[in-house]
Amino acid sequence: MTAPEPCFDIAHLGHVEMLTDRYEASLDFFTRVYGLKLSVEDETGAYLRAWDDYEFATLKLTRADTTGVGHIGYRAASPAALDRRVRAIEASGYKVIGWVAGDPSHGRAFRFEDPFGHVFEIYYDTVRYEAPDEADRAALKNTASAFTGAAPRRLDHLNLLSSDVAEFRRFMQTCLGARVTEYIELDNGRIGGCWFTVNNKTYDLACTEEHGGATARLHHVTYATDQREDILRAADIFLQNGVHIETGPHKHAIQGTFFLYVWEPAGNRVELANAGARLILAPDWQPVKWTQADRMKGQAWGLKTIESFHTHGTPPTSTG
Known part of the structure; x- marks a missing residue:
């Protein structure tokens, strides 16, 4: 796999819109249990953020009659970079939705599919984000808001499902100028998963194979913690509150993150992860290939990947 020249027109993953058909229960989970902060609530849903997210919202929780992902937002590096990406997307052949009005968390945005x-x-x-009162104002000027409990620090990444990961890779490289940092190549030659970055993080979006025969599904959304101990404490908090713990705490082989996966009340999968200090500093980084045999070994310390991790996505299908 040849690595394209780094682009950096896109600064970072900005926000994810998550759909829920159990809005009140989901909002209670994300604020009281998971530890996100409510920036504002309107008739469509809630705008949430982690304690050190600098933007007004990184998760929009939307009232819906289904679950899954509504949209994924990336912030451009500059107005000029935004214009360059818009032109590249318009010339790409992928579906263009066009400019849409902003919301309480950002200005107008260019949508595509x-x-x-x-x-x-x-x-x-x-x-x-500006702390509204002293209780939420950080003591240190370089922190966005006060640290509270075991709350996650920032939005880290999400994982989407697709029936053709190689085609999704082309989409990410063409439209967002993303690079692949690690990937899975199956014995039959198919790409089983790709991990993408638009900056120097190891990844901000992953795409893995869809096994449910559906489209536009979400695998999970992840927020990062400062340290592994935060995740261990969170596991006890989830247990105390009756949250379904799907797998972990444990360490991923791919990307090396320490992880914990749970399902929020509507069934969307949510992860807490500690990404450590790994950064992709090499401009000529060569993507790391994982084979099918590598993946059969399980996670970093031997934990086998459970079946629901391959089958469960949102919205659900008859097979998961």
Whole structure:
């Protein structure tokens, strides 16, 4: 796999819109149990953020009659970079939705769609979070808001499902200028998963194979913690509150993150992860290939990947 020249027109993953058909229960989970902060709530849903997210919202929790992902938002590096990406997307042949108005968390955005029905948007103008009172104001000026409990620190990444990961890879490289940092190549030659970055993080989006015969599905959304101990404490908090713990705590082989996966009340999979200090500093980084035999060994310390991790996505299908 040849690595394209780094682009960096896109600064970072900005936010994810998650759909829930159990809005009140999901909002209670994300604020009281998971530890996100409520920035504002309106008739469509809630705008949430982790304690050190600089933007007004990194998770929009939307009232819906289904579950899954509504859209994925990336912030451009500058107004000029936004214009360059818009032109590249318009020339790409992928579905263009066009400019849409902003919301309480950011200005106008340009929307487009991957071949599998996931809606993306890119924007530049954003709303920075300002603590409304002393109770939420950080003691240190370089922190966005007060640290509370075992709450996650920032939005880290999400995982989407698609029936053709190689085609999704082309979409990410063409439209967002993303690089692949690690990938899975199956024995039959298919790409089983790809991990993408638009900056120097190891990844901000992953795509893995869809086994449910559906389109536009979400695998999970992940927030990062400072340290592994935060995740261990969170496991006890989830247990105390009756949250379904799917797998972990444990360490991934791919990307090396320490992880814990749970299902929020509507069934969307949510992860807490500690990504450590890994950064992709090499401009000529060569993607790491994992074979089918590698994956059969399980996670980093031998934990086997459970079946629901391959079958469960949202919205659910008859097979998961």
